[in-house]
Amino acid sequence: MIWDEEYDVVVVGSGFAGLAAAIEAKQAGASVIVLEKMRIPGGNSAISGGLVAVAGSPLQQREGIEDSPELLFADMLTAGMDLNHPELARLVAEQSPEILQWTQAFLGVKYSENLNYLGGHSVARTYVTANGTGSGIIQPMLAKCRELEIPVQMKTLLCALLKDENGRVEGVELCCDYLFPNKDSGRLQRVRARRGVVLACGGFGRDVEFRMTQDPRLNEKIETTNQLGATADALVVALQAGATPVHLSWIQMGPWASSDEKGWGVGSMFTMLAGFPYGIMVDAKTGKRFVNEGSDRRLRTDAMLTKDRIPVAIVDSEGVKNATTLENCLKRGVVKAFDSIEGLADFNQIPLTALKETLERYHLSLEHGRDAEFGKPLAADLKPIEHPPFYSIRLLPKVHHCMGGVQINSRAQVIGIADHQPIAGLYAAGEITGGVHGASRLGSTAIVDCLVFGRIAGRSAAADS
Amino acid sequence: MIWDEEYDVVVVGSGFAGLAAAIEAKQAGASVIVLEKMRIPGGNSAISGGLVAVAGSPLQQREGIEDSPELLFADMLTAGMDLNHPELARLVAEQSPEILQWTQAFLGVKYSENLNYLGGHSVARTYVTANGTGSGIIQPMLAKCRELEIPVQMKTLLCALLKDENGRVEGVELCCDYLFPNKDSGRLQRVRARRGVVLACGGFGRDVEFRMTQDPRLNEKIETTNQLGATADALVVALQAGATPVHLSWIQMGPWASSDEKGWGVGSMFTMLAGFPYGIMVDAKTGKRFVNEGSDRRLRTDAMLTKDRIPVAIVDSEGVKNATTLENCLKRGVVKAFDSIEGLADFNQIPLTALKETLERYHLSLEHGRDAEFGKPLAADLKPIEHPPFYSIRLLPKVHHCMGGVQINSRAQVIGIADHQPIAGLYAAGEITGGVHGASRLGSTAIVDCLVFGRIAGRSAAADS
Missing domain, CATH: 3.50.50.60 (FAD/NAD(P)-binding domain)
Known part of the structure; x- marks a missing residue:
């Protein structure tokens, strides 16, 4: 050689x-x-x-x-x-x-x-x-x-x-x-x-042809947080050299990504550091929560992709203290701010009464220190979502x-x-x-x-x- | 060449x-x-x-x-x-x-x-x-x-x-x-x-080393219904020739296999054709059902392997009409016959009161035509489990x-x-x-x-x- x-x-x-x-x-x-x-x-x-x-x-x-x-x-x-x-x-x-x-x-x-x-x-x-x-x-x-x-x-x-x-x-x-x-x-x-x-x-994650061999649902219409170079070339070279493939069909989608921007964007970190830990996620169609926002990504994604849900995360001014990307999210329109829950519900087309009930139930859970409905772990510093401005982000799971x-x-x-x-x-x-x-x-x-x-x-x- | x-x-x-x-x-x-x-x-x-x-x-x-x-x-x-x-x-x-x-x-x-x-x-x-x-x-x-x-x-x-x-x-x-x-x-x-x-x-399924690369839980202690030759040799040859591996980590266990015999045996068909469709499965520890007996194998197996359950299927003389292996099951002791539910509960160490309650609830479901608890599809020809002899089979999921x-x-x-x-x-x-x-x-x-x-x-x- x-x-x-x-x-x-x-x-x-x-x-x-x-x-x-x-x-x-x-x-x-x-x-x-x-x-x-x-x-x-x-x-x-x-x-x-x-x-x-x-x-x-x-x-x-x-x-x-x-x-x-x-x-x-x-x-x-x-x-x-x-x-x-x-x-x-x-x-x-x-x-x-x-x-x-x-x-x-x-x-x-x-x-x-x-x-x-x-x-x-x-x-x-x-x-x-x-x-x-x-x-x-x-x-x-x-x-x-x-x-x-x-x-x-x-x-x-x-x-x-x-x-x-x-x-x-x-x-x-x-x-x-x-x-x-x-x-x-x-x-x-x-x-x-x-x-x-x-x-x-x-x-x-960005290699549509390869990922579809493992999970045919992940076609070109499915967005990803990954950069262009996230392809399978090197994996294929390794397999051709006799490496053992493991768990190839387990491809994770990020449940925190925004439907109002491409890729990873600025919204993902907002949801991860504010929307999920300090807020709630509801289905805009019903105004109801549907999953433990603190569960692992697979469970959240599976729930979000069920039955044509339109997932929206909601948090208030008390819940955004760790949200480093808030300013950029607002600037790009990925996160919207509202003076009232009514305004938030109106913009996101969420049934207002149902949303208010959901918030009440969630606040009761906080009082009791236990989310009986979905089992979200409730940290001691969680507060009711009641201090404007209120923030919402529309979510779309993306291959991650x-x-x-x-x-x-x-x-x-x-x-x-x-x-x-x-x-x-x-x-x-x-x-x-x-x-x-x-x-x-x-x-x-x-x-x-x-x-x-x-x-x-x-x-x-x-x-x- | x-x-x-x-x-x-x-x-x-x-x-x-x-x-x-x-x-x-x-x-x-x-x-x-x-x-x-x-x-x-x-x-x-x-x-x-x-x-x-x-x-x-x-x-x-x-x-x-x-x-x-x-x-x-x-x-x-x-x-x-x-x-x-x-x-x-x-x-x-x-x-x-x-x-x-x-x-x-x-x-x-x-x-x-x-x-x-x-x-x-x-x-x-x-x-x-x-x-x-x-x-x-x-x-x-x-x-x-x-x-x-x-x-x-x-x-x-x-x-x-x-x-x-x-x-x-x-x-x-x-x-x-x-x-x-x-x-x-x-x-x-x-x-x-x-x-x-x-x-x-x-x-x-019989290749312990290979299957453990894909699912490390499936060690040599886990039984299988497969014959000795069910090894990965040819799959490896195909992958070495450049074939695309798909879904290797999805390995199915058969939820109907008996814990009182090796391999596929005679019990699997008994459970499949009688125990599950015409009977119920309970956890011997509690006397309660815990899963839809008519769900797919993955859901049943996952439920059976949860929390040290001891799964037992129960059926009566009316439910064994399709059970071609009944005679062999009885001969080999894989299925046990009892004159009464009391005798069945005693042998399997199932709490009797709980088991009777479970049967009552199941029979109510049959009356209503709907298994509200677990969603088992209830065919028209299903009858209450009340005609002796009663049969039980102890179950153990095996790699299938x-x-x-x-x-x-x-x-x-x-x-x-x-x-x-x-x-x-x-x-x-x-x-x-x-x-x-x-x-x-x-x-x-x-x-x-x-x-x-x-x-x-x-x-x-x-x-x-």
Whole structure:
């Protein structure tokens, strides 16, 4: 084999998992390159909400909230319908405090002082970056790569994994100067990976053809929060190299996305940090709640997609204190503000009497400290929705996260389908892997997943020989 | 390539799908061989219950039951949680009357005169073979193969699919004189398939390692109804050849299996044809019902596995008229008979008062024609459970059917993962394919699925060039 370039570790993908792998591998003494098929780095990571679940954190201590990795692990398995590969889910839960520490102390990431409650979690445990997006972590990671002199090469598509005569992955076949999505662009290059290749190429939420093989309902009409590059190319390359596919048909939709904008937008974070935790969701047709707004994403989405519902989240001025995107939401018309419930009901065409009854019942639940109807966990700081302005956001579930991908073990080695053994020289981390989250991923566990297994993959690859 | 033998069509697997493919291909003028890795033909098909769903049948006409392929199709999608590939599910529903006709007129299969109601179906539409097992269809199929001079070669393992320089499957690499499960046994052989290879190798329900990659709960302690050969070997070979995996993590457990015998046994058919349709299921701990006994297998199994329940089905002498295996069940102690409900409650350690209350409530439902509590469809011929002897069977969900497998299109061509196009020369049918049944297969649709797509695969391959 003639190689155009050689590195100890070749990392494919420049999101959370890829950059974490590159940084760890480099720190372990390996020469490293990061390859990215798009024109800018960061993938979905950069446009994500920057939400980080930490089981046992200083913010929780401040609020007097008891938490543990065991509890987060149990929450992940409940949402995951016990399909999770338990040894992987456990690592994410256990290392979540270390990830907070690593991003703060080592990368210099800044977080907001608010602690957030996200659906499916037993307690409030979610940090959010100071700028309210994943770029608040990606930018420091890219800076660290520059500091460590790790090249991050754009417009480079993974075409194949190259194996030696013993079946060990020894390098990658690439298309350089690739102009996504033009498959005819670019030129072929072969890069040797002396110690290992790390696949950190993300999910396939934007790949309509591929996702429809797994869930035929997710046709081109279904919106997604994902960036254009969230395609299955690299997953296919991994499967062609003998990786074991896991849970590919579990594709998550985000229940908090707005129907009044494209993609992830500004509304998703508003619903996640205000509408769901401090407000209620009703069906505009009936004025009634229909699901626990604090349940996991699968349960909420399934309820929202039932019987032509028109889901609207409602919250008041007391409930928007953590809503970092409120101003932008109002500016873009994604969130509407009203002086009265009457005005809100009128605009959203919600039957007023029914809506008032719903609010009364909800307020009674708050008094009793228990939502008998839907089982929403009622935090101590929840207040009646009665202080204008009132805010509403119209919701539309959008394809968000692929739970499925290639099987890995706790060393982030990719497991081969023929013998259930690691494929020598091949590692993976982040959304391209399957098993960590089972049937449904809990909000704010993706970044932890990516960073935990990215770091493990980088260390494992650097130690390989 | 040097070939040991040549045929037009090589069929791998000797169950319903494989034999159907072979018969059709031969009738279309192709030379055909059927290969089977075990020592006897028929796989899971031969030991199955011989249940055949027909939407629009003479027996339904006799009973005055209105049905249509549209209704069966809708039932399949409901059970499948809409993950079904609709064009495939539709073919099964539409061709079900033709399959009945084909098995009767062409193969000479004999069916019982009883029409059965199975869980998840909107109406009673299930035929059962006269001998109450799949062998009632497999034996006539094997006889037809002999008549058509189609060789069925045992102890032959598929090792690889061989492709020509254009990526067309041109033959198979085999291990002949293979002694399952000894991977070191046998000798290598290459057989050319001039027109096509049909994979009809069944599911992987007995393959603990493989099924645990998809559902880690299904460890070696979990029982299965499947025969020893239900392993993932051929599926892995297909995926290695670039087939698209679909729905692999949807593995069905049979809710009707007995905890007092191994495997499929004699109890499964008793529960399916008597216990569930004509009786009730209670939790022995509480004496209460806990699920619609007429719901689909996934819903029943999930309910049975909740909270350490001890599920017991109860039926009386009026409810066992269709129970072909009753005698064997009693002989083997899988079903117990009692003169009184008291005796049944005592033996099964069910709280008597609670059980009597449960029966009273159920009988009230029968009077009202509606099961308000659990929504069990109440057929007109249902009677109160009050005529001794009373029968009980203790239940244990067992791994039964793999909904997942390789993607096919409506011509039974295997779809490649790289380009979503058919892999030239490669066909598949039956349990090795995924998509027909989505998240959960309805009882008595497997045989139809296998025969419909087996026949299509055989015809498609024979017409290939």
